[in-house]
Amino acid sequence: MGQAKQFDSHLLNFLSSVDVASGTPLYQQLQTLLLFAIASGKLKPGDQIPPARELANRINANVNTISKAYRDLVVMGLLYTRRGMGVYVNPDMSERCREDCRRRVIANLAAALTQCRTSGLGDEEIKELVAKLLSSNIPPNAPLPSSFSKFLKS
Amino acid sequence: MGQAKQFDSHLLNFLSSVDVASGTPLYQQLQTLLLFAIASGKLKPGDQIPPARELANRINANVNTISKAYRDLVVMGLLYTRRGMGVYVNPDMSERCREDCRRRVIANLAAALTQCRTSGLGDEEIKELVAKLLSSNIPPNAPLPSSFSKFLKS
DNA sequence: AGTAATTGCATTATACTATGATTGATTTGG
C-alpha cells in the first residue's frame, strides 16, 4: 500500500477545476483546460501531464474518460504518449496551439457579439456593456448584478 | 393529394436557418430561434407558429424533433397548444422572455470575455478587438480576416 | 350530423455518445 505517487499539484489543481454539473462532457472540459494550458505556456513543451489514473482518482472520474480526453489531443498532435511512461506535451505544437486557441476564442467572441445584436442591442450599447463586464469581474454562473438592468430592457 | 397548406413563409424561412452539421441538436437550435423571435417581437403574442409536420417537411427533419422543440417551450410557458389547431405564442410571456433572453446573451458574452482574458489578451486589446469585430461584420463560420492577425500572437 | 383533413400527443425503436469496469501490453527500476 502506501501513498500513491504524487504528481505536480499545481497542474493537478488546475485540471481539477471541472464542473460535473455543467452539462458539457467531462472529457471536453479537460481538453479545453489542456489546450489553454499549453497555449498560455503553463504547460511547456516536453512536460509530462498527470497519468490518467491519478487525475481520474483526483476528480472522481473514470480512467477511460481521462484517457479519451488525452487520446483526442494525441490525435491532434498536441500530446504524445509513451506506454508505461506517461503522456507528454509535444514540443513542436505549442506555437500552433496558441494560434488555434486564439482563433477559437475570437470566433466565440464574434458569435456572442452577433447574438447581442440579434437580441436588439446597438453597437454602442454593446461596447458599453463590454467595458462594464470587463471592469466588474463577475464570477461565472453568478446572477447578473442590478447595475446591468439597463441592458435588459432596450 | 393537392398542395399542402402553406404557412406564413417569412417565419418558415427564419426557422429553416438551422445547421444540421453544427453539432448542436436540431431541437435546441429551433428553441433558440423561437426564443429570439419571441423576445425581439418578430413573433407577437397570439401568433401561430408553423405546424410541426410542415416545418419538419420543410427542413427534412422528423416530426418528433420539431414537436420536442415546441413541447419544451410549452413547458416553459412560452407557447401553448390546442390539439387539432396548432401552437401559439403565449400572450403573457413576451416581456419575461425578452429579459431571460437578454440574460442568456449577456452571460454568453461574459463567458467569451473571460475566455479572451484566459488566453492572454489584455482588457484594452479586448475592447479594440470588440470594436473591430463589430465594425467588420464577419459572417459566421468564416475564416478570420488577416487584419486580425495581430490578436493571434500577443 | 357526419366524414375527411389538419393538427398535437403518445408509444416504441434505433443509433450514437459519454461514462464505467476490466484486462492486456509495454516500459522502467530495482
Add this chain to the structure above:
DNA sequence: CCAAATCAATCATAGTATAATGCAATTACT
C-alpha cells in the same frame, strides 16, 4: 527477472437525439 506504473483495447451501460407509427381532438365542409 520480477514488480510497479502506465497507456491501450475491449466490452458493458445509461442517457439522449432522432425516427416510425398510430391515436386523439378539433375544424371545415357537405
